[in-house]
Amino acid sequence: MKKIQIFGLIIIAVAIGIIVSTAGDASTYVDFGKAKEMADNGDTESIHVVGKLPKNAAGQIVDMQYHPEIDPNYFEFSLVDNKNMVQKVVYRSTKPQDFDKSEQVVVVGKMENGTFSAEKILMKCPSKYENGKMETTEATASKS
Amino acid sequence: MIHTTIGSAGHLLTIIAFASALLATFAYFKAGLSGTPLNEISSWKKYARTVFTIHAVAVFGIVFSLYWIIGNHYFEYHYAWKNSSLSLPTGYTISSFWQDQEGSFLLWIFWNVVLGGILIFSNRSWEAPVMTVFALVQAFLTSMILGVVIPGLDLKIGSTPFLLMKEVMPDLPVYKMDPNFIAKDGNGLNPLLQNYWMVIHPPTLFLGFATTLIPFSFAIAGLWTKKIQDWVRPALPWALFSALILGVGILMGAYWAYETLNFGSYWSWDPVENSSIVPWLILIAAIHTMIIARRNATALKTSFILTIATFILILYSTFMTRSGVLGNASVHSFTDLGLSGQLLIYLMTFTIVAIGLLVYRWKELPSDEEEVSTYSQEFWIFIGATLLCLSGFQILATTSIPVYNKIAEFFGGVLNMALPADQIGHYNKFQLWFFSLIIVLTGVGQYFWWKRVGKDKLQALYNPLLVALLISAAVITYQGVKEIQYIVLLTTSIFAIVSNGAILFQIIKGNYNLSGGAVTHIGVALMLIGILFSSAYTKVVSINNSGLMISRSAEFTNNDNKENKENITLWLNKPEKMGDYMLTWRDVRVEPRHIPEYIPKSWVDMIENDFHAVALRDIVVNEKKYYAKGDTLEIFPENFYYEIEYREPSGRVFNLFPRAQINPRMGLVSSPDIQRKLDKDLYTYVSMVTNPTAEPVWSPTENFTISMRDTFFVNDYVAVLDNVVRTEEVEGIKLGEGDAAVKAVIRVLDKDNEYVITPSFVIRDRLVARKPEVNKDLGFRVQFQEIDPATGKFTFAVNTTQRDFIVMKATEKPLINILWIGTFVLVIGFIMATIRRFKDFIKMRDKEHAEANKTKTKRTPAAV
Secondary structure, eight states: OOHHHHHHHHHHHHHHHHHHHHHHOEEEEEOOHHHHHHHHOOOOOOEEEEEEOOOOOTTOOSSOEEEETTTOOOOEEEEETOOOOOEEEEEEEEEEEEEEGGSEEEEEEETTTTEEEEEEEEOTTTTTTTTTSSOOTTTOOOOO | OOOHHHHHHHHHHHHHHHHHHHHHHHHHHHHHHHHHHTTTTOOOHHHHHEEEEEEEEHHHHHHHHEEEHHHTTOTHHHHHHHHHOOTTTTTHHHHHHHHSSHHHHHHHHHHHHHHHHHHHHGGGGGGGHHHHHHHHHHHHHHHTOEEEEEETEEEEEOOOTTOOOHOTTTOTTTHHHOTTTOSSSSSOOOOOOHHHHHHHHHHHHHHHHHHHHHHHHHHHHHHHHHHHHTTTHHHHHHHHHHHHHHHHHHHHHHHHHEEEESTSSSOOOOOHHHHHHHHHHHHHHHHHHHTTTOHHHHHHHHHHHHHHHHHHHHHHHHHHHSSSSSSGOSSSSSOOSSHHHHHHHHHHHHEEEHHHHHHHGGGGGGOSSSSOTTOOOOOOOHHHHHHHHHHHHHHHHTHHHHHHHHHHHHHTTOOOEOSSSHHHHHHHHHHHHHHHHHHHHHHHHHHTTTSOBBBBOOGHHHHHHHHHHHHHHHHHHHHOOOOOOHHHHHHHHHHHHHHHHHHHHHHHHHOOOGGGGHHHHHHHHHHHHHHHHHTOOOOOOOOOGGGSSSOOOOHTOOOOOGGOOOEEEEBTTEEEEEETTEEEEEEEEEHHHHHHSEEGGGEEEEOOSSSSSESSSSSTTTTEEEEOOOOOEEEEEEEEEEEEEEEOTTSSSSEOOOEEETTTTEEEEEEEEEEOSSEEEEEEEEEEOOOOOOOOOOOOOOEEEOOOOOEEEETTEEEEEEEEEOOOOOOTTTOOTTEEEEEEEEEEEEEEEEEEEEEEEEEETTEEEEEOHHHTTTTTOOOOOOOEETTEEEEEEEEEEEOEEEEEEEEETTTHHHHHHHHHHHHHHHHHHHHEEEEEEEEHHHHHHHHHHHHHHHHHHHOO
């Protein structure tokens, strides 16, 4: 066998190794029901859950606990997944800065003793400089 | 008045630019087919140049129009309204230009025009085929900002930045009342982008993107005109230039992230970051194979593949970041403008054409007669290039996970794959080993390149190896590096520095022009060492111990989350111990526009929804008086700086000013402040603050009626009424004849502090006036309510409020300066290599021209 062929084989082997390992490290999107099931089966892999934040009529997020004066590293909130299941989520860090503006969030973590313990929160803020609506209260008419 | 002319002009110019790009593509294509000799200019070529000139003028016109709209605050235009505001300083209005997708496409188009122009003038012999590719790219790019709806088909091509508000949001109720409504002020620029790096980072990055087109165009032109070998010489200097600019652009982004974002890191393996580093890695691999392509046929073939791959990857990354496919996966991807179809066609066209052409010509590419020897320079460069590609492939394989989901969706499946939960760990696991190998090869490769070693004479490598091992052993012991993978990366990097340094030392004596490679390699090795220490040995200084005393029972008893207690709460003027430091949050400051320092917020009264403030006292900074009391000054209304005093064990005191921006649309946006020392950075940011602009919410009034020397309890503090004295002066109240004023002296005892509060009671013109006093440290307000001369008792009204606090985090990043030094060395190395290859190219080009002219002069008399 020529050197170039051996070389090629090694590259292919490494590439396959990379793909297999990527597939192994990749997380999955599930709902809370499935997350519970996984935890019950002893699966400790971190997973992604997409959910909406329950809001009241005034547009404020309800069921949210953050008391930095007591413990800045404890943040708790409720999340409603795509199957309308409500789940308490605990995030042991500071409340993310644009959390209040978020509607949909993705939590990455796993179920622990009935609460979802999040390692990471990803936020999508529809209003964040992408707003389709203009706050008319902010601007006044000017004719010239 | 609505300025419609400038927008219509911009839109029309976009259409002209698009049409002229298409026409130029066709004309240059024809010129390329005709294959006229170098010294003659075909009529197609002349025509193509004219059309391209029109295109260039149109593009400059579009850029001017859009800037005019933003610069003049024409908020009737959606783009200006959305991305800028009146309060934005001039420098940052430039950044609003490219904040949105359309503007950033325009930036790219602009650079392509500039580069195309340079190529036309500098490289006549390759003009036609190269510019065909260029013009086609321009046609695709201008189509992205075309904003034309094809009637009948209901097909929208591109998204134009020249839309009026009315056209974007016709349903706003205000237009029913007043169709000529113009917003008074714009939405403003994302506060994170109001940073000088964001003024220069995007143009640099897009110039980097644009320049990858040049080697690609030369490769395509080489395949097309069958100048299979010749394309490398003119392409190589541009490839180096592109690697330099793209690299600098990426590094600027990294530095911006470090300085502005609070990820606490310069690199977070975000999909957007990844999609720009992958093409760069492949481009570096391409440069290495191009260097040996003239001697080695395999390298030539690989050069074709890699230059094409680089450009395709740029297109792929454009597709990923702009089509919305990343969705939730990235914090800074653009939102979908409905361009995904167009972007996909753009990507597919170039992928298919380039690969098709390569396959078509593959048989005509030369092959090597014999195998490369393991002891040849080609072999080692080849291995290095392969490793770079594998490194890029690994990053790409993971970053593309959201794309796999889309593909599965397209075929009706559901994949639900998500990026790894621990992304940083995932990437580092691979990249650390790849780069350990790559960096070793830079040293070994240089020794083979300069023929210092060969078969049966590897001895020359022993010395640098020995020196590197000795230095590494010393560093490992001194810095306490224990993990095997870090020991490997450190040792290999030090080996690279020693070996490249030795080569550099030897060749610099001969011709320093040739030392670009060695210098660049040393830069990379330094960067790796800097990255290793600053990331792997980041130390959190702000470990929260106070939490243990507070009972949030379950959380603290099963304490397995120590690493999560990384934020501490600071109360105003209450010292707190953190690591070796004693920390005190002293004040909130604001940023005036024309004073070199931040000033306390209490010095000014900020005007709501404006960028002005009124001075409440004379503003004196560094013994210079800038404003008198009552003056109006310009400030940055969103920026608040938290003065945090650090007291070192030695008693040395320094202040850091991490920033919090209070933005109506984004909430709190926090940026760090960094104490830079030679051997480490102390990185501090606030993760939570009580809103500095909000009025305090006071508790219901509680009245205390007490005698002199009595003690009372407020908010868990002990307060003592020490005295009531007559006073001649009460701030804010003018005392006339016959008026009287007294003030109470109330002492409040805290754990380690004593505060004195002096509310006053004034009788003025026979009316009672009460001047309350607010103490922010304690969070209360005391008002002198009544004096009862009969009983000798005094009544005070007390309200309490939430005391102000901040939550902050501090980390130490050791040896980060080595990373920045490495980047400078890298840049210098790239500049040296680029200059050298441009010189090579110019020498060769002039020779060609001279020969062409010789044949011309020979031929001319014969023709006459």
